[in-house]
Amino acid sequence: MELIKGLSFQEKLHILADAAKYDVACTSSGVDRRGKEGYLGNSKACGICHSFAADGRCISLLKVLMTNHCVYDCKYCLNRVSNDTVRTAFTPQELCELTIEFYKRNYIEGLFLSSGIQKNPTYTMEKMCEALELLRTVYRFNGYIHVKAVPGAPDELITRAGYLADRMSINMELPTAESMKKLAPNKSFSTILKPMRKVTNTIASHRLAQGKSAYLERSTSNQYLSGSIFSEEQRRIAGSSRTEEAQSNLLTISQREHQKLLNRPFASAGQSTQMIIGATPETDYHLIKTTQSLYQQFDLKRVFFSAYVPLNEDRDLPSLDTKPPLLREHRLYQADWLLRYYGFQADELLSEDKPNFNEQLDPKCDWALRHLERFPIEVNTAPYEDILRIPGVGPKSAARIIQSRRFGSLDFDHLKKMGVVLKRAHYFITCSGRMMYHTPIEEKYITRQLTSVEYRENWELQHQQGYRQMSLFSDFGIQA
Amino acid sequence: MYIYTCADDFESMMTCIYDVWADKRGSQNVRLELEPIGQQEMFSTYIQIQKDEEKAGKVTASIQKKISPEAYRQVFLAAMSDAKDRLDVIYRFLLLGFACGREVTKRLADGPVMRLFELSRRTGNDMHYYREFTRFVRIEPGIYVAHIEPSCNVAVLTAAHFADRMPSEYWMIVDDKRSLAVVHPKDEDYYVTPLSIKELQNLQTIEKQRDIYTDLWKEFFETIAIKERENPRCQRTHMPLHYRKHVTEFM
Numbered sequence: 001m002e003l004i005k006g007l008s009f010q011e012k013l014h015i016l017a018d019a020a021k022y023d024v025a026c027t028s029s030g031v032d033r034r035g036k037e038g039y040l041g042n043s044k045a046c047g048i049c050h051s052f053a054a055d056g057r058c059i060s061l062l063k064v065l066m067t068n069h070c071v072y073d074c075k076y077c078l079n080r081v082s083n084d085t086v087r088t089a090f091t092p093q094e095l096c097e098l099t100i101e102f103y104k105r106n107y108i109e110g111l112f113l114s115s116g117i118q119k120n121p122t123y124t125m126e127k128m129c130e131a132l133e134l135l136r137t138v139y140r141f142n143g144y145i146h147v148k149a150v151p152g153a154p155d156e157l158i159t160r161a162g163y164l165a166d167r168m169s170i171n172m173e174l175p176t177a178e179s180m181k182k183l184a185p186n187k188s189f190s191t192i193l194k195p196m197r198k199v200t201n202t203i204a205s206h207r208l209a210q211g212k213s214a215y216l217e218r219s220t221s222n223q224y225l226s227g228s229i230f231s232e233e234q235r236r237i238a239g240s241s242r243t244e245e246a247q248s249n250l251l252t253i254s255q256r257e258h259q260k261l262l263n264r265p266f267a268s269a270g271q272s273t274q275m276i277i278g279a280t281p282e283t284d285y286h287l288i289k290t291t292q293s294l295y296q297q298f299d300l301k302r303v304f305f306s307a308y309v310p311l312n313e314d315r316d317l318p319s320l321d322t323k324p325p326l327l328r329e330h331r332l333y334q335a336d337w338l339l340r341y342y343g344f345q346a347d348e349l350l351s352e353d354k355p356n357f358n359e360q361l362d363p364k365c366d367w368a369l370r371h372l373e374r375f376p377i378e379v380n381t382a383p384y385e386d387i388l389r390i391p392g393v394g395p396k397s398a399a400r401i402i403q404s405r406r407f408g409s410l411d412f413d414h415l416k417k418m419g420v421v422l423k424r425a426h427y428f429i430t431c432s433g434r435m436m437y438h439t440p441i442e443e444k445y446i447t448r449q450l451t452s453v454e455y456r457e458n459w460e461l462q463h464q465q466g467y468r469q470m471s472l473f474s475d476f477g478i479q480a
Numbered sequence: 481m482y483i484y485t486c487a488d489d490f491e492s493m494m495t496c497i498y499d500v501w502a503d504k505r506g507s508q509n510v511r512l513e514l515e516p517i518g519q520q521e522m523f524s525t526y527i528q529i530q531k532d533e534e535k536a537g538k539v540t541a542s543i544q545k546k547i548s549p550e551a552y553r554q555v556f557l558a559a560m561s562d563a564k565d566r567l568d569v570i571y572r573f574l575l576l577g578f579a580c581g582r583e584v585t586k587r588l589a590d591g592p593v594m595r596l597f598e599l600s601r602r603t604g605n606d607m608h609y610y611r612e613f614t615r616f617v618r619i620e621p622g623i624y625v626a627h628i629e630p631s632c633n634v635a636v637l638t639a640a641h642f643a644d645r646m647p648s649e650y651w652m653i654v655d656d657k658r659s660l661a662v663v664h665p666k667d668e669d670y671y672v673t674p675l676s677i678k679e680l681q682n683l684q685t686i687e688k689q690r691d692i693y694t695d696l697w698k699e700f701f702e703t704i705a706i707k708e709r710e711n712p713r714c715q716r717t718h719m720p721l722h723y724r725k726h727v728t729e730f731m
């Protein structure tokens with residue numbers, strides 16, 4: 001339990017990266033920032049991956065903990081106080097030098113800094129801020145920084161971190177108060193949601209001050225979709241108006257202090273969170289409803305899901321030989337995609353009566369099969385929002401279809417070249433009145449066909465060969 | 481059939497297009513090829529075109545003005561791709577482009593447009609890959625050197641990204657395949673220079689150098705993977721083997 005002196009730097013890095021790897025967010029996206037002379041780094045809104053680890057997940061940021069020392073006892077966590085592991089911590093200088101040298105060699109896009117709770121939230125957050133400030137000012141680092149806000153830390157420190165970082169996150173981990181009480185006894189819903197609300201409002205108020213909309217930019221497809229979760233109307237129904245709220249519950253900073261932090265904008269790549277999947281009994285419906293309200297009411301940029309990997313033995317946890325529910329995690333990501341890019345609502349995908357996703361089929365196919373009365377869709381005339389609902393068609397290919405059909409009618413060959421995944425789509429469409437093959441629009445038949453299309457992919461997921469989140473791109477026919 | 485040929489650089493390609501245009505032989509009677517050309521066809525006439533800056537300038541200006549800057553971007557990217565027939569593809573795209581104006585980039589179902597976009601996408605993808613997978617090695621007193629072997633000619637395109645990313649460092653990206661280097665002095669513009677065999681060989685030895693940070697990176701790379709989720713197939717899909725040749729963590 002002691003901080004061991006005499007660890008080599010490499011061993012230290014090993015410990016602090018190993019303890020950070022279960023946080024799934026590694027994206028460097030959300031903000032475009034040009035480089036400038038005398039500084040190191042820039043940022044691309046699309047995000048840049050630099051490598052792919054043996055588990056197939058992208059490596060974009062140097063993801064480490066400031067320290068793995070922790071006084072809390074979250075049952076699922078490697079660093080919990082009741083575990084007897086070697087503890088160590090980076091000094092701010094060590095962390096800065098590592099980030100800078102990795103960055104210059106193009107290993108990474110930036111830093112993702114998280115931490116165990118050393119002593120208390122205030123002390124912890126102070127250490128993190130110290131490192132980030134050093135990195136931004138003395139080391140003149142202008143690349144991407146994602147920082148974890150420590151629940152329970154005072155507002156001044158969360159503010160400081162937000163002005164130094166591009167993205168902030170506070171992990172919910174568990175989507176109900178009950179599960180949280182059971183598995184993370186030192187945390188509570190309110191210590192998480194309160195700072196999350198303040199960060200949301202502060203981002204919004206900054207955006208308004210810059211003459212932007214209070215809400216973060218979303219995929220352009222949403223602009224053409226009336227029923228999208230991001231439309232004004234839908235947000236009003238969800239009960240939030242950033243524009244009005246942006247002036248209350250703010251994190252404030254003095255002008256002098258802001259200048260010291262180089263007058264940077266506040267968390268301009270937005271805020272994200274993560275939920276653990278499979279450690280507690282919540283249904284997919286619950287998770288996806290929670291996700292939707294986090295988008296609508298907190299304007300989060302991303303909600304991540306992390307298949308539970310058993311690390312500790314505990315009577316409140318699944319047993320140690322439980323396999324991580326990768327397929328379930330995959331389905332949730334697909335559903336999240338449908339909310340953010342395709343104009344779906346959580347309630348269209350699942351319900352109290354059907355609370356979990358079909359393991360055999362992706363949520364979009366599953367939805368289409370339950371709504372066969374809306375198909376086939378005529379590709380040459382249907383409106384954009386209908387085209388987007390065709391399995392095998394993504395926002396990019398949908399846009400290409402709309403753009404090019406004005407110059408002449410499209411056939412299946414055109415669609416294929418535009419990136420439509422015909423092996424999924426052809427059951428649901430006509431081109432100039434004709435289907436590709438003579439297939440019946442009949443639920444049982446199509447289900448059987450599509451299940452066999454998915455069989456191989458599913459088999460891999462279930463057999464622990466895993467997948468990586470980016471494979472969503474190919475599933476939905478989107479090009480990254 | 482008249483076959484116009486020219487050297488494999490952007491200006492020569494644009495000059496070639498200018499001359500084909502001026503000669504007015506009819507698009508169905510001409511083909512454009514890049515040198516070196518293979519077996520010559522017996523009943524065709526070969527016309528070799530030399531680079532001419534003025535002609536090339538006229539072509540690039542009118543693409544931007546009479547079609548659109550977007551069309552020009554697509555043409556440039558396609559010209560940097562590795563497709564053998566890229567010059568002819570560009571020519572046929574421009575024929576259509578000069579006929580119908582800025583709309584041309586929306587006519588995705590038209591053969592020449594579809595094909596040109598295929599090529600520009602190839603270059604675009606390579607560009608993106610090399611933003612991700614280019615790896616620099618540090619040599620004292622603080623010069624960062626990278627080696628790449630891209631299929632498409634993206635060293636310069638990629639350099640624009642790194643110039644923004646590291647404006648105040650000395651760095652250099654070496655295209656081993658084309659024997660050229662993009663050199664970026666601290667706080668200055670970068671430039672391209674051809675390399676002699678000797679220079680290239682010298683630079684190649686640098687790549688093998690290791691220091692504390694290459695070891696730390698490998699340590700991080702190994703550690704960050706979650707064993708329970710191991711998936712080499714997926715790793716391969718997103719980082720194909722041929723991109724790994726010069727990548728530190730796989731060396």
Ligand code: SF4
Pocket residue numbers: 070071072073074077078079080081115116117
């Ligand atoms: S606060 Fe909980 S989740 Fe975070 S490091 Fe400590 S024990 Fe782990």
